[in-house]
Amino acid sequence: MLTTWLQGLLMGASLIMVLGAQNAFVLTQGLRGRHRMSLALTSALCDALLIMIGVAGMGALFAGSPALLAWAAWAGAAFLATYGARSLYSALRPATAGALVAADTESGVIKLILTTLAFSLLNPHVYLDTVVLLGSLGSQHGDTGRWWFGAGAATASFIWFFSLSYGAKLLLPLFQKPSSWRILDCLNGLVMWGIAATLIQKALAL
Template sequence: MIPISLSALLSGFTLGASLIIAIGAQNAFVLRQGLKRHHVFVTACICTLCDAILITLGVAGFGTIVTSIPLLALIATWGGAAFLLIYGLRSFRSALHSASLEVDATQPPPPSIQATALTILALSLLNPHVYLDTVVLVGSIGAHYPLEQRSSFAIGAMSASFCWFFGLAYGAAWLTPLFRKPLAWRILDCIVGVVMWGIAGSLIWSALVH
């Protein structure tokens, strides 16, 4: 049985929560899936699993390996920026045609579960900021704990991701009355587009500066 350190558990949960509770590409997609009620469980589950895997790698010491390979970081930066620019463009285009939450025959069918899963994986794994937060930052802080307490720290950080993604995905239903208005969707799509392009811009800037 793995010994549990309450202090390390709480520290990991607090750090994980502080990093994940922010407006970002991944969170914006989860919110939209929750509002649309499209593959909500799959969305939250994949996001949580991706974070859990990256946190495990970070606490296990993989973060130092990633930071020692500049080419890998460069590829991840430009690949992530390209994906976010394209997804942001899709959000701006969607803002021009946003409908309400009322379902009718003119609305396109929701994306398949395979397409949804691929989008989540791309948003979760093609953004270098995710690696900086989970693998590098969480991993480096977790490395300061004694070996027997690192698992508790990692479990705490993973628990924060679980609570946040499932809470955001299923809690979005409370906003359903607001998003019965097309204007609300246009505003959300514009915010998502700005967030995507903002993150992409920061990635490109960091690549050019360094």
């Protein structure tokens, strides 16, 4: 079973360690010191839940429902386009480095968790990676093995999001100037608009 768990861990890591809207959001909030624990835990739990739904056999439902995938694509595109615009707008606003990296531990946690949930759940790619792909791969390991495979993939999500959120502190010396934050906001905005465009293309094709 350890071998099956390791296979799930490696497959989950290969899927999650790519540049995307969810990772960009967690990284940005980690740099700003905003509720690192809550956001990392929310992201990891969402992934774990979707992975377990997939290995339980629900992957076929999502894969065989173009209407469901189309709805998720349009909702995700609208959210990412809006948040991308906000990121690009933030890049144009002057701000001091101190204000940008100040920790926000007293307020805003609910809003940030809800935004994290949106990044986690309003993206069809998440369902394709976790529910459909990992669910299908997990089902190949039998009734017991699929749960070990899913547990390995879920472990990869926990390791990744906590490393991303807390490891962001190591990058703080690079973000002592407002210009660095403007570059990051621009990159975030372009990534989100790019993903939104691909989602629209997929929705139109369904």
